[in-house]
Amino acid sequence: xxxxxxxxxRHLASSPAQxxxxxxxxxxxxFLFVFIxxxxxGLRDTLVKKTIGNLAHIVLEPxxxxxxxxxxxxxxxxxxxxxxxxxxxxxxRDQIRNWQxxxxxxxxxxxxxxxxxxxxxxxxxxxxxxxxxxxVVGILPERINAxxxxxxxxVEGDATLDLSSIVLGKKLAEKLGLRIGQSVVLRSDxxxxxxxxxRGIYDVGVSSLDERIVYVNIRVARGLFDLAGGVTQIELKxxxxxxxxxxxxxxASATGLKSTPWTEGNKSLRDGLNxxxxxxxxxxxxxxxxxxxxxxxxxxxxxxRRRNEIGIMRSFGVSKSFIATIFVLQGMxxxxxxxxxxxxxxxxxxxxxxxxxxxxxxxxxxxxxxxxGAYVEVIVLTTIGSMLAAIWPxxxxxxxxxxxxISQ
Amino acid sequence: xTPLVHVxxxxxxxxxxxxxxxxxxxxxxxxxxxxxxALLGPSGSGKSTLLSILGTLLRPTRGSIQVKGFEVVGxxxxxxxxxxxxxLGFVFQFHHLLPEFTAIxxxxxxxxxxxxxxxxxxKDRAEYLLDRVGLADRMHYRANKLSGGQKQRxxxxxxxxxxxxxxLADEPTGNLDQETASQVMDLLREINQHExxxxxxxxxxxxxxxxxxxxxxxxxxxxxxxSNVQQTAYADNE
Ligand SMILES: Nc1ncnc2c1ncn2[C@@H]1O[C@H](COP(=O)(O)OP(=O)(O)OP(=O)(O)O)[C@@H](O)[C@H]1O
Ligand SMILES: [Mg+2]
Numbered sequence: 018x019x020x021x022x023x024x025x026x027r028h029l030a031s032s033p034a035q036x037x038x039x040x041x042x043x044x045x046x047x048f049l050f051v052f053i054x055x056x057x058x059g060l061r062d063t064l065v066k067k068t069i070g071n072l073a074h075i076v077l078e079p080x081x082x083x084x085x086x087x088x089x090x091x092x093x094x095x096x097x098x099x100x101x102x103x104x105x106x107x108x109x110r111d112q113i114r115n116w117q118x119x120x121x122x123x124x125x126x127x128x129x130x131x132x133x134x135x136x137x138x139x140x141x142x143x144x145x146x147x148x149x150x151x152x153v154v155g156i157l158p159e160r161i162n163a164x165x166x167x168x169x170x171x172v173e174g175d176a177t178l179d180l181s182s183i184v185l186g187k188k189l190a191e192k193l194g195l196r197i198g199q200s201v202v203l204r205s206d207x208x209x210x211x212x213x214x215x216r217g218i219y220d221v222g223v224s225s226l227d228e229r230i231v232y233v234n235i236r237v238a239r240g241l242f243d244l245a246g247g248v249t250q251i252e253l254k255x256x257x258x259x260x261x262x263x264x265x266x267x268x269a270s271a272t273g274l275k276s277t278p279w280t281e282g283n284k285s286l287r288d289g290l291n292x293x294x295x296x297x298x299x300x301x302x303x304x305x306x307x308x309x310x311x312x313x314x315x316x317x318x319x320x321x322r323r324r325n326e327i328g329i330m331r332s333f334g335v336s337k338s339f340i341a342t343i344f345v346l347q348g349m350x351x352x353x354x355x356x357x358x359x360x361x362x363x364x365x366x367x368x369x370x371x372x373x374x375x376x377x378x379x380x381x382x383x384x385x386x387x388x389x390g391a392y393v394e395v396i397v398l399t400t401i402g403s404m405l406a407a408i409w410p411x412x413x414x415x416x417x418x419x420x421x422x423i424s425q
Numbered sequence: 426x427t428p429l430v431h432v433x434x435x436x437x438x439x440x441x442x443x444x445x446x447x448x449x450x451x452x453x454x455x456x457x458x459x460x461x462x463a464l465l466g467p468s469g470s471g472k473s474t475l476l477s478i479l480g481t482l483l484r485p486t487r488g489s490i491q492v493k494g495f496e497v498v499g500x501x502x503x504x505x506x507x508x509x510x511x512x513l514g515f516v517f518q519f520h521h522l523l524p525e526f527t528a529i530x531x532x533x534x535x536x537x538x539x540x541x542x543x544x545x546x547x548k549d550r551a552e553y554l555l556d557r558v559g560l561a562d563r564m565h566y567r568a569n570k571l572s573g574g575q576k577q578r579x580x581x582x583x584x585x586x587x588x589x590x591x592x593l594a595d596e597p598t599g600n601l602d603q604e605t606a607s608q609v610m611d612l613l614r615e616i617n618q619h620e621x622x623x624x625x626x627x628x629x630x631x632x633x634x635x636x637x638x639x640x641x642x643x644x645x646x647x648x649x650x651x652s653n654v655q656q657t658a659y660a661d662n663e
Binding site for chain 1: 477
């Protein structure tokens with residue numbers, strides 16, 4: 018053990034009550050830091066999970082077309098054949114060509130966890146006299162759970178999407194009076210129709226999904242929208258929801274497609290989360306300032322109390338840097354010790370509060386996330402803060418004049 | 426032969442406000458290797474000031490101090506720190522031990538603090554010295570558990586731990602009863618005779634002064650007598 022560390026420890030051990038009090042004070046600050054981190058991160062994740070959990074993090078689509086402008090300048094009214102050809106060409110631009118290669122690019126991008134190529138369009142669901150406007154999501158059958166976990170939220174039937182099945186939300190089913198196994202007509206806005214059998218009914222709890230969306234096999238959708246082999250969008254999930262903007266940019270430049278992160282459609286949520294994060298940081302900043310002030314004043318008193326010893330050390334040739342080191346080490350020990358105790362206490366309390374009460378669906382009533390207590394940050398920052406706090410007392414210690422002490 | 430310490434024209438003025446108070450007024454002094462020298466003089470004559478300056482704890486206003494021919498005045502603070510650590514030993518009226526450390530730790534503290542680590546060699550040296558000062562059975566006592574005389578003997582061992590060229594002692598027995606004081610002086614004398622360490626000791630006690638090779642008397646910032654003759658100087662000046 019370095020001799021300076023031995024001296025620092027001996028000093029701290031010589032007044033255990035004062036040392037424990039100091040460590041306790043630092044621990045309270047560290048505790049607050051962890052408590053705030055775990056609450057704010059937990060709250061954020063809960064909110065985001067509720068809002069974004071069932072949606073794509075990033076949607077890749079074809080770029081907005083310029084074809085319409087081209088068409089405006091042309092004389093399209095005369096020959097219906099040409100018009101038809103133009104319409105078809107124009108429509109085909111709505112899909113992603115070579116979508117397989119974009120799926121590959123996305124798959125190679127680090128951090129992308131789920132990829133789902135989809136054929137999406139508008140249509141109507143017709144059963145007898147009842148008609149409901151719907152968003153048709155044509156999906157690869159094995160990817161039905163890619164965005165929202167449909168299977169886990171099924172209330173009836175199953176989610177197998179063969180070429181004659183349709184899966185839809187509970188509210189929509191009730192609206193049309195549909196039951197499992199019954200047939201229903203799906204008409205696209207391209208005026209194509211297909212009769213499908215209701216295979217499964219889900220209740221995700223998100224109104225857009227439960228009321229408007231119907232899932233069909235992607236091949237069914239292609240037929241309905243007249244796009245053989247096509248894909249209109251690729252939906253993605255990434256490992257870090259909060260880096261969706263960066264991922265979206267990366268994917269935009271890699272694919273040349275329009276790449277929209279979830280944040281774009283949820284600005285107020287994002288702003289709210291940011292504001293919440295900033296207020297948390299403010300509280301954490303104050304708790305660190307408390308540490309610095311507390312440690313600095315306690316150590317300053319210690320240097321004053323130990324003026325004699327410091328003077329005598331200087332007289333027999335102990336360097337100023339050794340003396341400064343003793344005090345900085347005391348700051349470090351107190352800071353690190355307090356931070357570890359406080360962080361451990363913070364973890365315990367947050368875990369306890371999280372588990373103390375649960376909602377009906379099993380989620381905690383108090384959305385603490387003890388796993389996100391910023392433990393490394395609190396220990397590192399508190400330790401550094403305490404060491405910085407010790408610099409002033411350490412400098413005061415190096416200025417003790419041995420002659421004054423000896424001749425007192 | 427070059428003296429161990431050669432002091433010439435040493436002046437110290439204390440400054441208080443705009444007033445300069447001269448305390449040392451041109452000290453000329455030689456100390457030779459292996460000498461055991463007493464520094465005498467009435468209270469306020471400047472003994473402690475002279476010892477502090479020789480010990481490089483205090484800078485003189487003017488003058489020169491050469492140790493083995495090497496000029497010490499004008500070295501930087503950190504150079505002086507190293508100089509003290511390597512070549513000097515101090516014994517003060519009050520022991521000034523570090524209360525939370527054991528006797529042996531106090532003794533090797535100067536070495537360990539310079540080195541950054543404790544080594545077996547320095548522990549052996551401290552053990553030898555504590556044995557020399559008669560504290561073999563108190564090595565691992567905390568300093569604050571020792572008696573006044575024991576503490577002063579630990580302080581003497583600490584002053585010797587670096588095998589110093591010169592030990593500066595400012596009234597080392599001033600705080601001890603007569604019998605303990607006498608024992609401490611015997612100890613210093615014995616170390617001087619066996620190891621050839623040079624001692625410069627300030628004192629008010631004529632009995633102590635009488636045991637020294639040489640007595641230097643300071644009155645009002647000047648050396649008024651410097652003699653090896655017994656019985657004269659101290660009595661004359663008191
Ligand atoms: N820091 C200081 N500032 C101003 N004057 C001082 C200071 N230290 C000492 N003096 C003065 O210098 C003079 C010499 O003091 P010093 O302590 O050297 O005397 P001394 O011979 O050791 O006395 P004593 O025998 O009482 O210990 C005294 O008049 C004292 O008042
Ligand atoms: Mg004095």
